[in-house]
Amino acid sequence: MAKIKTASDSLTIMTNIVLPNETNSLRNLFGGELLAKMDRCASISAARHCERRVVTASVNHVSFNHPIPEGGIVVLESKVSRAFSTSMEIYVDVWLDDPIAGKKIHTNEGIYTFVAVDEFNKPVPIPQMEPESDLEIERFKAAFRRRELSLILSGRMKPQESVELKKLFCQ
Ligand SMILES: CC(C)(COP(=O)(O)OP(=O)(O)OC[C@H]1O[C@@H](n2cnc3c(N)ncnc32)[C@H](O)[C@@H]1OP(=O)(O)O)[C@@H](O)C(=O)NCCC(=O)NCCS
Numbered sequence: 001m002a003k004i005k006t007a008s009d010s011l012t013i014m015t016n017i018v019l020p021n022e023t024n025s026l027r028n029l030f031g032g033e034l035l036a037k038m039d040r041c042a043s044i045s046a047a048r049h050c051e052r053r054v055v056t057a058s059v060n061h062v063s064f065n066h067p068i069p070e071g072g073i074v075v076l077e078s079k080v081s082r083a084f085s086t087s088m089e090i091y092v093d094v095w096l097d098d099p100i101a102g103k104k105i106h107t108n109e110g111i112y113t114f115v116a117v118d119e120f121n122k123p124v125p126i127p128q129m130e131p132e133s134d135l136e137i138e139r140f141k142a143a144f145r146r147r148e149l150s151l152i153l154s155g156r157m158k159p160q161e162s163v164e165l166k167k168l169f170c171q
Pocket of ligand 1: 056057058059084085086087110113115117121122123147150152154156
């Protein structure tokens with residue numbers, strides 16, 4: 001029987017402190033630095049899920065909601081939100097952790113698509129993922145339309161071929 005995994009199986013947590021050479025002119029974490037950290041974290045989740053070599057196929061969405069200052073403690077948490085045939089969606093949540101004030105602020109999120117590949121860079125099948133918590137279920141459900149949108153934007157799918165997106169806009 002094919003292996004079924006949970007989101008927790010791919011949970012990856014990376015904690016960093018923002019150093020001066022990673023900041024912009026406002027002394028906040030530079031966006032590109034954060035993107036690289038998010039991609040790294042997401043790629044570990046993807047590899048943990050499929051136990052294969054993985055590549056980034058698409059960055060579907062990134063939001064920068066709150067600046068992260070120099071010296072700030074950044075916590076990235078990523079998990080597989082849905083597995084398809086050879087591709088999987090990974091959700092990355094970013095937090096600014098202030099242990100002195102005892103506060104944790106959700107600063108960013110990013111949604112990535114990774115593909116499991118063999119040694120010839122050919123996509124290979126991956127295990128399915130069963131969501132458990134309410135949030136995992138919500139993200140799992142919405143992943144299908146995000147996949148359609150990403151495929152349309154990358155020219156891999158015609159808008160009229162979509163199922164979930166059509167339901168969203170045409171009903
Ligand atoms: C990603 C890659 C392996 C896909 O290879 P391909 O031969 O086009 O394979 P397919 O068309 O069969 O697509 C494979 C899967 O990826 C998905 N996919 C590909 N591009 C996608 C995109 N932009 N958004 C969402 N899913 C995408 C397909 O839907 C398919 O999913 P499924 O098997 O779960 O249904 C290939 O394009 C690649 O190697 N890209 C470069 C990756 C890389 O170097 N990343 C690092 C960038 S620095």
